[in-house]
Amino acid sequence: MTRRPIAITAGDPAGIGPDLLAALPAALPDLPLVLLADRDVLAARAAALGLELPLPEWAPGRPAPEHGAVLWHCPAGATVTAGQPDPATGAGTLAILERAADGCLDGTFAAMVTAPVAKNIICDGADPAFTGHTEFLAERAGVDQVVMMLTAGDLRVALATTHLPLARVPAAITDAALTRTLTILHDDLRRKFALPRPRILVLGLNPHAGEGGHLGREELDVIIPTLARLRDQGLQLTGPVPADTAFQPDLLTQHDAVLAMYHDQGLPVLKYAGFGEAVNLTLGLPFIRTSVDHGTAFDLAGTGRARAGSLLAATRLAADLAARTEGQESP
Structure with a gap:
């Protein structure tokens, strides 16, 4: 198992990212996970799906979890309604990616796993030059x-x-x-x-x-x-x-x-x-980054019909790669 936690980003708050994050703690209880999301959005989505989600809050400087999930509150920047994307949340979504990437670069996180974003929402609300996770993370890492x-x-x-x-x-x-x-x-x-x-x-x-x-x-x-x-x-x-x-x-x-x-x-x-x-x-990249193989699926957000299989697979792969890499770094 990886020694450091894995950062999981919520993606667009109006999409299925919060649905998928709400399912992770119960599905992967042995992995150390830091969920980067708006606390109110995540709580509302968990309630809509009938899930109990008692997540301790975490912030840099506090002890990292050895197993289980904690929440790093990242404000969405606007009131969020499932299935209704809003450019006013674009800056908040981008800030989550920056926090996760910087945490990987400074060694806080062993890896990062990303839920889907809507490129047009980030372009319209935060950064017109945004073309996707891959390009953004390369620039953030100076690669x-x-x-x-x-x-x-x-x-x-x-x-x-x-x-x-x-x-x-x-x-x-x-x-x-x-x-x-x-x-x-x-x-x-x-x-x-x-x-x-x-x-x-x-x-x-x-x-x-x-x-x-x-x-x-x-x-x-x-x-x-x-x-x-x-x-x-x-x-x-x-x-x-x-x-x-x-x-x-x-x-x-x-x-x-x-x-x-x-x-x-x-x-x-x-x-x-x-x-x-x-x-x-x-x-x-100088760190491990995995992601889902699908988009934001706004029409499924909050309905209970979103499947978490890809995010679970991405998180497991990130943990496996992180453990292998940490093993290579061990004396």
Whole structure:
């Protein structure tokens, strides 16, 4: 078990994040958890769901829990109604992320787990430049590049690009960017997942991986030369392979992770394989961050129909990775 607590952020207070957080203490009583949420929002949501949630309050400087959950009160900034997002809560949602990230950076937390946010609410109410958790945490940690990877059981899918319009993806697939992405993926598979020689399956960008240049030259001009150079440096890389044939069981069992070139190339397959139980993991940060595989689901907030499977899986994975990392740091 991890020695330090794990921070769990509530996400958008009008979404299902508070519903999911209300279910965590009973489901994971042995883990040390700090729930970052508005106390009134969390209490109201627990009451609406018929859950008892007697959470001791906590703040930095107080003793951290050895097991069980405590609450770090983070004001929402406005009255919250389940299912009705309000830009007035955007600053409060962003402040929760800042508190959790800073606590990971200063060693207070062993990891952070994030419930879903609504990008448009944060953009409208707090930061017009906000594009998502991944990019925000990279900037907060002072990291030039991170890698988004989702897991569902043994299937791991990482992304060469994340929240980009499709028209901008080809220009973002450069030798330098692909090299950084594959290096981060390789290093974190070794360090966080204890895979001594990670085997990575790399997808092509174009249909049929470019068909020898007839369906696009990105494979010939960038992807193939980059993979060849990295293989010479010792990385175990297969590809580029056509995306429509890459996710065959026989091929997947021979690899530890798949690198997709863009968001909707790899994630539909992964979410089909494990939606509701999949976990989003940010690689390349100086701390562990996991998240759910779904959005805010405003229509489900407060109804009792939201499922906590993905948040439970994300929290368990964060705890496992944290314990492994702390074990590596032990003398």
